[in-house]
Amino acid sequence: MFTDRRDAGRRLAAALRDLKNESPVVLALPRGGVPVAAEIAIALGAPLDLVVARKIGLPEQPELAMGAVVEGDPPIVLRNEDVIRSAGIDSTTFNAACAAERAEIARRRARYLGGRPRIEIAGRTAILVDDGLATGATARAALRAVRRRRPARLVLAVPVGAPETITAMRDEADAIVCLEEPEWMPAIGAFYRDFDQVADAEVIAALARVPAA
Numbered sequence: 001m002f003t004d005r006r007d008a009g010r011r012l013a014a015a016l017r018d019l020k021n022e023s024p025v026v027l028a029l030p031r032g033g034v035p036v037a038a039e040i041a042i043a044l045g046a047p048l049d050l051v052v053a054r055k056i057g058l059p060e061q062p063e064l065a066m067g068a069v070v071e072g073d074p075p076i077v078l079r080n081e082d083v084i085r086s087a088g089i090d091s092t093t094f095n096a097a098c099a100a101e102r103a104e105i106a107r108r109r110a111r112y113l114g115g116r117p118r119i120e121i122a123g124r125t126a127i128l129v130d131d132g133l134a135t136g137a138t139a140r141a142a143l144r145a146v147r148r149r150r151p152a153r154l155v156l157a158v159p160v161g162a163p164e165t166i167t168a169m170r171d172e173a174d175a176i177v178c179l180e181e182p183e184w185m186p187a188i189g190a191f192y193r194d195f196d197q198v199a200d201a202e203v204i205a206a207l208a209r210v211p212a213a
Helices: 005-015 017-022 033-044 081-087 091-113 137-147 163-169 200-208
Strands: 025-028 048-050 053-058 061-070 076-079 125-129 153-160 175-180
Touching (some): 005 017, 005 033, 005 175, 017 033, 017 125, 025 033, 033 125, 033 200, 053 137, 061 081, 061 137, 076 137, 137 153, 137 163, 163 175
Parallel strands (some): 025 125, 125 153, 153 175
Antiparallel strands (some): 053 061
């Protein structure tokens, strides 16, 4: 059980301390991953940046992912064909939902980062951080987007993750650091005492604590 996301970040930082000598870059998935990642970046003396990704939920059941999209040129879009097929989603509906999430991605990047420069990660160790992994759809899209930027090494770091999801992710990252892999995982928040939604202001404050380069 983690006290909150900052506690989880400090524990993850201890598990990642050997990477400090690799001059890593820490990349957070907002919003929940940012408080976790900020603690890691501070402990490792690393810069912090964001990878803005969004789950594409079903129109009538938004918590169920029919895909994911992550910022980029072009953006990376993943489709969950099983969900799309079982829900009877046509291409027009999927594309409209994807466009809405891309607009939210643009809003979040502008809101959170403003004129903060994007960190170059080519040839460096990149550590992608979230507050937990359930289905992993968003993290998978984010890992592929980061891989496209040619890091020397790509590490996924999360406090807690479903074992089957962690196993499925091993083809996407060069290494995975996950502190807890419970056999039964009803929700990520079940492993935190405080798992309140992270507000935009908290994201901005966390980024302000860590240098951009």
